[in-house]
Amino acid sequence: MIKPLNVFVSRGLSHHPDKRQVEQSVTDLLALDPRVKVTMIPNLYDLRPDGDAYSQLKELDEDFIVISWMFQRAAHWILDRNGVLGQTGEVEFGAEEDDDADELEDDILEEEEKQRVIETLDIPDRSIYCLQFQHPSEPQHYVDEVVRIAESSLMQWISGTPDQDKLDRFLNAEQRHEPELSAIEEKAGRRWYPVIDFSRCTNCMECIDFCLFGVYGVDNQETILVEQPDNCRKGCPACSRVCPENAIVFPQHKSPAIAGAPAETGGLKIDLSLLFGAPDAQEVAARERDEQLMLAGRAPVEESGNANGSPAISMEPRQVQNVGADKDDLDHLIDGLDSLDL
Numbered sequence: 001m002i003k004p005l006n007v008f009v010s011r012g013l014s015h016h017p018d019k020r021q022v023e024q025s026v027t028d029l030l031a032l033d034p035r036v037k038v039t040m041i042p043n044l045y046d047l048r049p050d051g052d053a054y055s056q057l058k059e060l061d062e063d064f065i066v067i068s069w070m071f072q073r074a075a076h077w078i079l080d081r082n083g084v085l086g087q088t089g090e091v092e093f094g095a096e097e098d099d100d101a102d103e104l105e106d107d108i109l110e111e112e113e114k115q116r117v118i119e120t121l122d123i124p125d126r127s128i129y130c131l132q133f134q135h136p137s138e139p140q141h142y143v144d145e146v147v148r149i150a151e152s153s154l155m156q157w158i159s160g161t162p163d164q165d166k167l168d169r170f171l172n173a174e175q176r177h178e179p180e181l182s183a184i185e186e187k188a189g190r191r192w193y194p195v196i197d198f199s200r201c202t203n204c205m206e207c208i209d210f211c212l213f214g215v216y217g218v219d220n221q222e223t224i225l226v227e228q229p230d231n232c233r234k235g236c237p238a239c240s241r242v243c244p245e246n247a248i249v250f251p252q253h254k255s256p257a258i259a260g261a262p263a264e265t266g267g268l269k270i271d272l273s274l275l276f277g278a279p280d281a282q283e284v285a286a287r288e289r290d291e292q293l294m295l296a297g298r299a300p301v302e303e304s305g306n307a308n309g310s311p312a313i314s315m316e317p318r319q320v321q322n323v324g325a326d327k328d329d330l331d332h333l334i335d336g337l338d339s340l341d342l
């Protein structure tokens with residue numbers, strides 16, 4: 001019998017008993033299925049890259065599944081920034097709700113041919129599938145989707161050319177696999193940092209210019225990265241509003257658009273061009289950044305010219321001429337998003 005597909009269940013931060021029940025029901029059902037091996041881990045976003053959970057994740061070179069309370073792209077790029085790389089696995093769970101959103105996102109992304117950072121990355125040819133917990137939900141639906149992925153993953157592997165290592169594991173696999181469930185207990189304090197979605201990022205550097213807390217940096221290829229994640233100010237989402245591509249995600253933010261939602265959530269269609277990188281979004285972001293500077297005991301940009309005492313930092317975004325927005329619409333959208341609680 002073939003080696004089972006790994007499924008990692010990332011526990012959420014909420015103590016809501018109904019949410020805990022969703023996690024437990026899905027985990028218990030999955031553990032009964034011999035096609036998968038289930039491991040419970042603390043909240044993926046809070047984990048340290050050198051901890052036990054990431055060590056185990058980094059050892060895998062095959063497809064796997066993560067189920068978390070975060071949106072798919074948020075979970076995928078959290079894994080990526082922590083050194084767990086793979087192609088985005090296609091998930092059908094809940095896909096019917098997102099058809100219009102996909103079209104809207106495609107329109108926005110196709111309005112201009114831009115090079116995305118993902119095109120320059122060396123990503124291994126295995127798939128990582130990120131499913132999102134929802135409450136309320138039917139646990140069997142998760143199991144059905146996991147089984148669908150397990151079968152499709154196996155079919156792709158068989159029709160490809162497995163390397164010797166994979167072939168050995170396949171041939172030497174136990175004849176009968178018993179259901180498996182394990183847990184990684186790891187201390188994980190709550191964290192807050194931006195996650196870059198490199199499938200959208202164009203490496204424009206707006207974010208590194210904007211943030212005055214030294215969170216962003218560049219690698220030796222001059223590609224943007226989140227260099228000092230823990231320098232980020234708890235609760236501050238300012239740079240996500242400045243990014244013209246909606247590439248910066250704060251997975252725990254209460255507004256779905258900032259937390260990495262597709263372009264339509266809860267019946268509210270979100271025009272990303274109004275929310276991210278637009279002139280009014282810049283003003284909101286500047287206010288939020290000034291608040292954080294003052295909380296940190298530093299002077300706001302508008303009073304001092306610059307928090308570091310050097311020449312004023314212009315709030316004119318590099319790409320402001322490419323976008324436009326009506327202030328009332330933006331205010332309305334942000335109010336609507338803020339009233340949603342995931």
Ligand code: SF4
Pocket residue numbers: 196200201202203204205206207208224242243244245246247248
């Ligand atoms: S502002 Fe957005 S698109 Fe530009 S480099 Fe930063 S994350 Fe990438």
Ligand code: SF4
Pocket residue numbers: 194210211212213215216231232233236237238239240289292
């Ligand atoms: S959220 Fe605020 S502190 Fe954090 S990286 Fe963005 S601008 Fe900097």
